[in-house]
Structures are given as structure tokens and as C-alpha cells.
Amino acid sequence: MALMGPDQWVRTIDYQEGVQALEISLPTDADGFLSQECPSCEQRFKVIFGEGSEEPISYCPYCGHNGQDCWHTQAQVDYLQSVAVNVALGPELKKLERQLKGMSKGFLKVDMTSDLSEPLPAPTETDDLLDILHLPCCNETVKVTRHERHFCIICGTEIDMTISDAKKVFLSHKGDDKKLVNDFKETLKLLGYDVWFAEDAMPPGTTLERGLRRGMQDSCGVVFFITPSFKDESFLETEIDYAVQERREKGEKFVIIPLQFVGADGNTGEIPKSLETYVWKQPKTRLEALREIVRALPVAPVSIDWRDEIAGVVTAPKTKSTVTELSEEAKAILKAAAAGDGKIMHMRYIGIGGEAIRVGGNNLIPKQDRRTIAIWVGGLEDLRQRRYIKDRGHKGEMFEVTREGYKAADELPGA
Ligand SMILES: [Zn+2]
Numbered sequence: 001m002a003l004m005g006p007d008q009w010v011r012t013i014d015y016q017e018g019v020q021a022l023e024i025s026l027p028t029d030a031d032g033f034l035s036q037e038c039p040s041c042e043q044r045f046k047v048i049f050g051e052g053s054e055e056p057i058s059y060c061p062y063c064g065h066n067g068q069d070c071w072h073t074q075a076q077v078d079y080l081q082s083v084a085v086n087v088a089l090g091p092e093l094k095k096l097e098r099q100l101k102g103m104s105k106g107f108l109k110v111d112m113t114s115d116l117s118e119p120l121p122a123p124t125e126t127d128d129l130l131d132i133l134h135l136p137c138c139n140e141t142v143k144v145t146r147h148e149r150h151f152c153i154i155c156g157t158e159i160d161m162t163i164s165d166a167k168k169v170f171l172s173h174k175g176d177d178k179k180l181v182n183d184f185k186e187t188l189k190l191l192g193y194d195v196w197f198a199e200d201a202m203p204p205g206t207t208l209e210r211g212l213r214r215g216m217q218d219s220c221g222v223v224f225f226i227t228p229s230f231k232d233e234s235f236l237e238t239e240i241d242y243a244v245q246e247r248r249e250k251g252e253k254f255v256i257i258p259l260q261f262v263g264a265d266g267n268t269g270e271i272p273k274s275l276e277t278y279v280w281k282q283p284k285t286r287l288e289a290l291r292e293i294v295r296a297l298p299v300a301p302v303s304i305d306w307r308d309e310i311a312g313v314v315t316a317p318k319t320k321s322t323v324t325e326l327s328e329e330a331k332a333i334l335k336a337a338a339a340g341d342g343k344i345m346h347m348r349y350i351g352i353g354g355e356a357i358r359v360g361g362n363n364l365i366p367k368q369d370r371r372t373i374a375i376w377v378g379g380l381e382d383l384r385q386r387r388y389i390k391d392r393g394h395k396g397e398m399f400e401v402t403r404e405g406y407k408a409a410d411e412l413p414g415a
């Protein structure tokens with residue numbers, strides 16, 4: 001969502017010396033999320049500022065409370081206030097103190113010491129075990145404690161988490177059968193299924209069980225690959241437990257598919273006791289096994305269509321990212337900023353018209369005709385699209401050279 005609230009009141013603008021933006025940043029967790037709190041139900045959730053929707057947070061993801069500029073935690077508000085007061089009032093108070101001291105000669109003694117307290121330490125953000133929830137309606141991503149229903153923080157749409165987007169297929173297997181399972185995984189993906197595969201779907205840092213639980217929740221079915229090497233029952237007991245639990249919660253929207261594979265020597269894997277109640281098949285070929293999976297799943301595969309109609313096949317041309325393809329103007333901006341303090345200001349003069357791209361006190365736009373302005377602003381946009389610069393205030397005014405930007409600047413001739 002767009003930056004709102006505190007961002008506005010911590011920003012001071014000095015029109016005499018161009019724009020001076022004061023930005024106070026709050027520390028985020030390792031994934032870039034910032035804690036927010038609902039003033040109504042007091043539950044905490046996390047958001048990423050500057051990504052997803054352009055709109056501000058307007059609804060609580062838990063209770064649907066509607067409001068704006070009310071989501072910062074008390075600790076964040078206290079911190080922002082203390083910094084803003086110090087920055088805005090500190091110099092003024094010092095000046096006043098000096099003036100009063102100068103006046104206090106003789107008959108009147110004025111003693112004044114500005115006792116602005118030091119800004120509070122920034123509130124720390126912990127990496128807690130919240131679930132990541134994507135809100136496709138507004139292209140937002142939030143971290144929440146998973147409930148049965150949630151609300152989109154932008155548009156307020158209610159999301160029933162019990163049906164949700166659980167369309168993945170969980171492939172449960174033993175390490176030895178990785179090759180076989182990988183075969184299924186690739187084929188299922190081609191059919192349009194999103195596959196959950198213990199190894200690559202496990203985000204680093206989550207514990208194994210938590211990852212498994214999450215994987216199961218996101219799925220509409222689990223396939224147990226029971227091969228002759230599948231003997232170690234205890235290894236899969238947790239997965240079976242979770243699967244049975246999901247079945248209980250989701251009913252027909254979740255299927256358990258135990259497939260018993262026959263080895264080359266005619267041996268079969270042993271069906272674990274806890275899976276015996278579920279109808280299981282003994283497919284003779286892998287194709288038959290695939291058919292059983294697709295047939296059993298509650299979600300149908302994508303229908304046959306012309307290739308250029310399939311969204312996954314047609315890909316939008318990616319922005320080329322080689323630095324030599326930048327326009328001369330983009331190169332000039334990047335070079336100047338990287339050589340200086342890394343900051344770029346884009347200013348629009350409202351009223352008199354005209355624009356400026358300022359780096360280190362100089363306006364890089366040489367002439368104020370529309371064409372020249374368009375070319376230079378285009379150069380700035382080019383840099384932003386390639387992530388060579390970052391929009392600091394998300395208002396298109398303050399930019400900062402990124403790590404990639406510095407790297408690109410080093411590659412420029414004459415750098
Ligand atoms: Zn709430």
C-alpha cells in the first residue's frame with residue numbers, strides 16, 4: 001500500500017532551499033515486513049510498505065475494522081513522534097535559548113535550557129511465526145496469524161480461509177524416491193497444478209513440521225508414494241497425521257491418495273496402517289498412477305487450449321538490464337548520483353511549470369522545454385524500472401541509488 005500517516009507528518013518541506021525531505025524509517029523484519037496493529041481488536045499483523053497496492057491500509061485483516069492512519073503500533077508512534085519533535089523543534093529551541101541568554105544581561109535573568117529528551121530507540125521488529133497471506137484482489141501481501149476468515153487490508157473483501165486458494169498438490173515421499181516423484185511433479189506442473197514438494201517448498205528457517213503443516217493447508221490433496229523403499233513408517237507419521245486432519249477440516253475439498261507402486265522385482269511397499277481406511281490404488285504404470293491422481297483431485301487441470309492463450313506460456317518481454325542500454329540521460333543521472341551522495345530529487349514546479357532532477361545541488365535537466373524534460377524524466381524512470389534507484393518516499397520525489405545501481409555505475413565508461 002502507499003505510505004500514509006506518519007510519513008506525512010515527519011516530512012518537512014523547505015521551499016526556500018528546494019525540497020528537504022526528512023524520512024524516518026522503521027526497522028522491518030528479515031522479510032521486509034512492518035508490524036501494524038488494529039485499534040479495534042488490537043491484533044497484530046505485518047505489511048510491506050511500498051509494494052503491492054497504491055492504496056493505504058483501510059481494513060483490519062482480522063476483524064474488518066475500517067479506518068486509515070490508525071494502524072501503527074503505540075511503540076512506532078512514540079518513536080516517530082520523538083524523532084520528529086527532536087528534528088523539527090530541536091534547532092528552534094536552541095536558537096530561542098541563545099536569544100534569551102543574550103537578553104538576560106542586567107536586570108532580568110532568563111534561564112532556559114532546552115530539555116528535549118533524546119529520541120526513543122527505534123522499536124525492534126521480531127521475526128515471528130506468522131503466516132504469509134497473499135491478497136490477489138489488491139495484490140497485497142500480509143503476515144497474519146491465520147484465522148478462519150480474513151479481510152483484505154485494502155478493499156475489505158472477506159476471504160474464507162477454509163476454502164481459500166488451497167490448490168496445491170502435496171507430494172509425500174521418501175528421499176529414495178525423489179527421482180520418481182520429481183517425474184510426477186514436472187508432469188503435474190505442466191497440467192497446471194501447483195505442486196508442494198517437501199524439499200523445494202520448505203522455506204529456510206521454518207521448522208520441518210511447521211513447513212509440512214503449512215504445505216498441507218495450502219493443498220487440495222496429498223499423494224503418498226508408497227514404493228518398496230517406503231518402509232520407514234515413523235518418518236511419514238506426521239505427514240499422515242496432518243493429512244487426516246486436513247481431510248477432517250476440508251472434507252471433500254481435500255483428498256488423500258495413497259498409491260502403491262510395484263518394484264521391478266514385484267515387491268510392493270507396505271501401506272501404513274493409518275492410511276488403510278483410504279481407498280488406495282496399485283497402478284501398473286506411471287501413466288496409470290498419474291491418471292489416478294488427476295481423477296482423485298478435487299481441482300480440475302487446465303483445459304486444452306491454443307498455446308498463445310495459455311497465460312503461463314506467453315511471457316511479457318522482460319526489461320533488459322544491461323547498463324549499456326541505458327539512455328545517455330539515464331547514464332548521466334546514475335553516474336552523478338553514484339559519484340555523489342547517492343540521492344536524486346525529482347521536483348515539479350507547480351504553478352510556474354518545469355521540472356528538475358537534482359543531484360548534489362545541480363539540476364541535470366539542461367532546458368525547460370517539454371521534450372527535454374520528457375527525455376530526462378524518462379531516463380529517471382528507466383533507472384527505477386531496472387531497480388538501479390529506489391523511490392524513497394514512494395512519491396516519485398526522492399530516489400536513492402541501490403546496490404545494483406552502484407554496480408551498474410561502476411560499469412559505465414569513465415566511471
Ligand atoms: Zn481488528
Ligand SMILES: [Zn+2]
Nearest residue numbers: 137138152155
Ligand atoms: Zn483487496
